[in-house]
Amino acid sequence: xxxxxxxxxxxxxxxxxxxxxxxxxxxxxxxxxxxxxxxxxxxxxxxxxxxxxxxxxxxxxxxxxxxxxxxxxxxxxxxxxxxxxxxxxxxxxxxxxxxxxxxxxxxxxxxxxxxxxxxxxxxxxxxxxxxxxxxxxxxxxxxxxxxxxxxxxxxxxxxxxxxxxxxxxxxxxxxxxxxxxxxxxxxxxxxxxxxxxxxxxxxxxxxxxxxxxxxxxxxxxxxxxxxxxxxxxxxxxxxxxxxxxxxxxxxxxxxxxxxxxxxxxxxxxxxxxxxxxxxxxxxxxxxxxxxxxxxxxxxxxxxxx
Amino acid sequence: xxxxxxxxxxxxxxxxxxxxxxxxxxxxxxxxxxxxxxxxxxxxxxxxxxxxxxxxxxxxxxxxxxxxxxxxxxxxxxxxxxxxxxxxxxxxxxxxxxxxxxxxxxxxxxxxxxxxxxxxxxxxxxxxxxxxxxxxxxxxxxxxxxxxxxxxxxxxxxxxxxxxxxxxxxxxxxxxxxxxxxxxxxxxxxxxxxxxxxxxxxxxxxxxxxxxxxxxxxxxxxxxxxxxxxxxxxxxxxxxxxxxxxxxxxxxxxxxxxxxxxxxxxxxxxxxxxxxxxxxxxxxxxxxxxxxxxxxxxxxxxxxxxxxxxxxxxxxxxxxx
Amino acid sequence: xxxxxxxxxxxxxxxxxxxxxxxxxxxxxxxxxxxxxxxxxxxxxxxxxxxxxxxxxxxxxxxxxxxxxxxxxxxxxxxxxxxxxxxxxxxxxxxxxxxxxxxxxxxxxxxxxxxxxxxxxxxxxxxxxxxxxxxxxxxxxxxxxxxxxxxxxxxxxxxxxxxxxxxxxxxxxxxxxxxxxxxxxxxxxxxxxxxxxxxxxxxxxxxxxxxxxxxxxxxxxxxxxxxxxxxxxxxxxxxxxxxxxxxxxxxxxxxxxxxxxxxxxxxxxxxxxxxxxxxxxxxxxxxxxxxxxxxxxxxxxxxxxxxxxxxxxxxxxxxxxxxxxxxxxx
Ligand SMILES: Nc1ncnc2c1ncn2[C@@H]1O[C@H](COP(=O)(O)OP(=O)(O)OP(=O)(O)O)[C@@H](O)[C@H]1O
Ligand SMILES: [Mg+2]
Numbered sequence: 001x002x003x004x005x006x007x008x009x010x011x012x013x014x015x016x017x018x019x020x021x022x023x024x025x026x027x028x029x030x031x032x033x034x035x036x037x038x039x040x041x042x043x044x045x046x047x048x049x050x051x052x053x054x055x056x057x058x059x060x061x062x063x064x065x066x067x068x069x070x071x072x073x074x075x076x077x078x079x080x081x082x083x084x085x086x087x088x089x090x091x092x093x094x095x096x097x098x099x100x101x102x103x104x105x106x107x108x109x110x111x112x113x114x115x116x117x118x119x120x121x122x123x124x125x126x127x128x129x130x131x132x133x134x135x136x137x138x139x140x141x142x143x144x145x146x147x148x149x150x151x152x153x154x155x156x157x158x159x160x161x162x163x164x165x166x167x168x169x170x171x172x173x174x175x176x177x178x179x180x181x182x183x184x185x186x187x188x189x190x191x192x193x194x195x196x197x198x199x200x201x202x203x204x205x206x207x208x209x210x211x212x213x214x215x216x217x218x219x220x221x222x223x224x225x226x227x228x229x230x231x232x233x234x235x236x237x238x239x240x241x242x243x244x245x246x247x248x249x250x251x252x253x254x255x256x257x258x259x260x261x262x263x264x265x266x267x268x269x270x271x272x273x274x275x276x277x278x279x280x281x282x283x284x285x286x287x288x289x290x291x292x293x294x295x296x297x298x299x300x301x302x303x304x305x
Numbered sequence: 306x307x308x309x310x311x312x313x314x315x316x317x318x319x320x321x322x323x324x325x326x327x328x329x330x331x332x333x334x335x336x337x338x339x340x341x342x343x344x345x346x347x348x349x350x351x352x353x354x355x356x357x358x359x360x361x362x363x364x365x366x367x368x369x370x371x372x373x374x375x376x377x378x379x380x381x382x383x384x385x386x387x388x389x390x391x392x393x394x395x396x397x398x399x400x401x402x403x404x405x406x407x408x409x410x411x412x413x414x415x416x417x418x419x420x421x422x423x424x425x426x427x428x429x430x431x432x433x434x435x436x437x438x439x440x441x442x443x444x445x446x447x448x449x450x451x452x453x454x455x456x457x458x459x460x461x462x463x464x465x466x467x468x469x470x471x472x473x474x475x476x477x478x479x480x481x482x483x484x485x486x487x488x489x490x491x492x493x494x495x496x497x498x499x500x501x502x503x504x505x506x507x508x509x510x511x512x513x514x515x516x517x518x519x520x521x522x523x524x525x526x527x528x529x530x531x532x533x534x535x536x537x538x539x540x541x542x543x544x545x546x547x548x549x550x551x552x553x554x555x556x557x558x559x560x561x562x563x564x565x566x567x568x569x570x571x572x573x574x575x576x577x578x579x580x581x582x583x584x585x586x587x588x589x590x591x592x593x594x595x596x597x598x599x600x601x602x603x604x605x606x607x608x609x610x611x612x613x614x615x616x617x618x619x620x621x622x623x624x625x626x
Numbered sequence: 627x628x629x630x631x632x633x634x635x636x637x638x639x640x641x642x643x644x645x646x647x648x649x650x651x652x653x654x655x656x657x658x659x660x661x662x663x664x665x666x667x668x669x670x671x672x673x674x675x676x677x678x679x680x681x682x683x684x685x686x687x688x689x690x691x692x693x694x695x696x697x698x699x700x701x702x703x704x705x706x707x708x709x710x711x712x713x714x715x716x717x718x719x720x721x722x723x724x725x726x727x728x729x730x731x732x733x734x735x736x737x738x739x740x741x742x743x744x745x746x747x748x749x750x751x752x753x754x755x756x757x758x759x760x761x762x763x764x765x766x767x768x769x770x771x772x773x774x775x776x777x778x779x780x781x782x783x784x785x786x787x788x789x790x791x792x793x794x795x796x797x798x799x800x801x802x803x804x805x806x807x808x809x810x811x812x813x814x815x816x817x818x819x820x821x822x823x824x825x826x827x828x829x830x831x832x833x834x835x836x837x838x839x840x841x842x843x844x845x846x847x848x849x850x851x852x853x854x855x856x857x858x859x860x861x862x863x864x865x866x867x868x869x870x871x872x873x874x875x876x877x878x879x880x881x882x883x884x885x886x887x888x889x890x891x892x893x894x895x896x897x898x899x900x901x902x903x904x905x906x907x908x909x910x911x912x913x914x915x916x917x918x919x920x921x922x923x924x925x926x927x928x929x930x931x932x933x934x935x936x937x938x939x940x941x942x943x944x945x946x947x948x949x950x951x952x953x954x955x956x
Contacts, residue, residue: 211724
């Protein structure tokens with residue numbers, strides 16, 4: 001168990017380092033950062049001083065070291081657009097994204113897992129057909145379009161919920177469904193196929209032979225085993241929820257990190273953008289780590305490996 | 306064996322034909338329109354008038370029951386705040402524009418047809434380039450194993466951890482919008498899927514007798530990989546590719562939607578949805594609905610067709626997402 | 627008269643004309659097509675036959691564990707302890723499973739649930755059928771684990787299946803089987819995936835348990851070596867039916883159905899335990915497309931015209947020894 005977790009931890013760390021390197025390279029490729037901070041009225045002296053402050057006079061590997069050092073202390077420089085530390089802006093916006101991502105994640109589990117189980121247990125029934133439909137739409141409809149269509153129907157036409165922004169409690173419904181649907185579909189498919197395999201297995205037969213009722217067999221013996229594949233997938237889900245938040249927050253004008261990233265991008269506010277990308281990666285890596293721990297908890301074969 | 310999925314095949318053929326023969330099929334120029342034709346609804350909808358109150362400015366709740374003074378003055382120069390007046394909500398549709406027109410008076414149907422062409426080109430190029438890169442990486446990683454393999458798997462990890470869409474956006478914004486940049490970015494997305502699949506297959510195939518035989522008889526590594534191993538992975542690759550096209554189309558439309566896709570005025574489905582969405586609240590639903598439907602129908606068909614291919618060619622792949 | 631009543635009461639399980647069919651896209655698969663046999667108290671009945679002849683389906687039918695759909699018990703009676711369990715409700719049946727009739731399945735490697743400890747899995751079997759306090763359940767579980775010779779049972783109850791060897795796992799499965807002292811234990815090839823010494827130990831264990839508790843066992847196997855060691859009587863199955871039935875001595879010394887003869891002839895003559903040994907020319911007919919006459923006709927060295935026209939009636943070879951072949955008694 002410890003060995004397993006240690007390995008996961010090291011891998012997560014390597015991933016984080018690689019991402020930071022990619023971001024660093026991209027920030028240098030996209031041009032001299034002084035162009036963003038200084039305008040045409042700055043003197044050569046300003047230019048040089050800024051270079052010294054930012055460490056641009058040093059060789060690239062030292063610059064990367066400085067960048068890493070700053071990143072470790074949570075220092076990503078100043079946002080150009082907002083003229084205050086990037087970290088401050090990111091921390092301000094993060095809760096909205098965490099809330100949206102969390103609700104979407106729960107939604108994807110609450111829809112995907114039970115529907116997947118029912119589809120497998122009642123294979124070929126109307127439940128299974130419904131499940132297939134939900135999965136097919138989730139997999140095939142572009143989320144931004146789904147969001148827009150839902151705004152049109154539920155906000156504009158029916159007026160049940162606000163069309164955008166983060167005001168009342170009910171303003172999260174549409175964005176969360178839009179964001180969660182794809183993963184609900186993915187979970188549904190995974191749980192269904194895992195459940196079909198599990199229900200076919202010898203240990204389910206043995207449990208039935210012991211006299212366990214078919215209900216208990218499904219809820220106790222099959223469920224936990226069928227949870228393993230979707231749990232492996234949860235890491236990917238959480239990572240992609242982050243990406244999805246870019247689109248969904250743009251569609252619904254949700255004041256989170258996704259929209260912040262797009263705003264920073266179109267304002268050429270690279271320090272801010274860097275900060276957001278790193279935050280996203282950090283969120284993904286920590287979520288994936290938590291999933292690995294949970295995974296070990298559900299599957300004793302990993303816990304005692 | 307499952308029944309041939311006729312409906313998806315039919316729909317996919319429609320998309321492909323529309324893409325290839327767009328200039329001959331499309332009734333209008335997709336990039337030009339007359340402003341006086343703007344926002345004409347689809348042919349089957351009749352025009353609609355309504356009595357509305359004139360107000361100073363619109364809030365969300367007013368939409369539908371009020372018009373602004375500015376708009377009202379254009380119709381009747383004596384209008385005042387608080388007046389009731391009859392307003393054209395929507396003009397009647399005409400058979401000239403079967404699916405209506407957008408905010409610049411361009412024919413939505415023609416744009417959707419040309420959009421198929423863009424999606425087709427992007428899918429083919431991305432699949433060709435990204436797929437080849439992935440296949441070669443997978444062959445190499447599976448064959449040599451060890452460090453090469455470990456490195457590849459880490460790359461796949463990193464790909465999962467990075468918000469690639471953001472990186473893509475940065476690339477497109479700093480390097481400029483062009484078809485080639487978009488294809489490059491999309492290749493970044495899809496190669497790992499191919500690499501993982503091929504790697505897995507190579508790991509199995511490399512211990513087969515005929516491979517050992519080829520090795521003993523002195524065939525070069527490249528020859529073994531491409532002549533002996535690669536053909537064994539083709540069935541699986543066809544399935545992966547089919548399902549991957551759907552993902553490419555979704556990604557491309559997402560990039561276009563976020564404003565980093567094929568540059569305007571070229572009609573891409575994603576950017577059409579994005580352009581039309583401000584007008585949705587005013588009741589102009591057709592400019593967003595049809596391109597979105599086009600994406601969804603194409604991807605649904607691809608998924609159904611891919612599922613069928615998988616069950617037919619390679620039942621082992623049932624677990625594949 | 628007196629003897630016949632004694633035999634009547636001695637029978638714990640009576641199967642009459644059992645038929646289990648599967649509806650598939652190729653047609654109706656007649657996996658079990660009219661099987662009858664008795665099982666007496668304390669005896670072991672062996673069931674042998676080629677792969678796919680319907681042995682496992684017969685046993686699953688006895689447990690009422692046929693997947694519905696596609697399967698269904700279409701007719702017949704299974705009288706256990708005076709009650710026809712084909713007719714009882716699913717709820718009643720789950721009380722009978724594990725307590726009166728238990729099953730040890732083919733594959734020890736996959737028949738334990740990977741996410742529960744073995745203690746949990748044995749205790750569950752006890753808890754379902756006996757309303758006793760938790761402490762007692764635990765001590766009963768330890769008892770049965772000791773009974774199947776699990777060393778250091780106290781410490782191993784917390785182990786998970788993947789931490790045990792195949793032989794140990796199969797013992798745990800055995801422990802689950804006997805945990806509620808059933809009258810009938812069905813062992814479906816419990817030893818095929820174990821190596822020879824472990825197999826021998828396991829078979830001895832089953833014998834010992836049987837002696838202690840007067841358990842009746844139905845033993846399914848491919849292996850005539852095991853039949854000779856374990857069984858009192860044998861039923862030979864072919865294409866969903868029992869073609870010959872008799873005491874072990876009758877079957878070995880006087881095989882009367884050409885199929886049984888062929889099976890015995892194909893056993894290598896070292897009297898060691900050997901796996902997967904049948905190699906008779908040809909294939910059995912598909913179970914969804916059985917011929918009108920004898921299903922073995924196409925492979926039979928002594929086939930007659932009559933064999934292809936009509937299924938042979940059951941003929942008595944000697945007392946307690948029957949065979950379904952037109953040649954018998956000629
Ligand atoms: N769920 C099912 N659906 C359709 N047919 C089935 C099903 N289960 C079993 N069968 C059919 O029933 C027949 C008998 O199978 P069974 O498992 O009883 O064979 P067996 O004698 O136990 O073979 P083995 O020695 O290999 O275990 C097979 O031909 C199989 O195709
Ligand atoms: Mg069997």
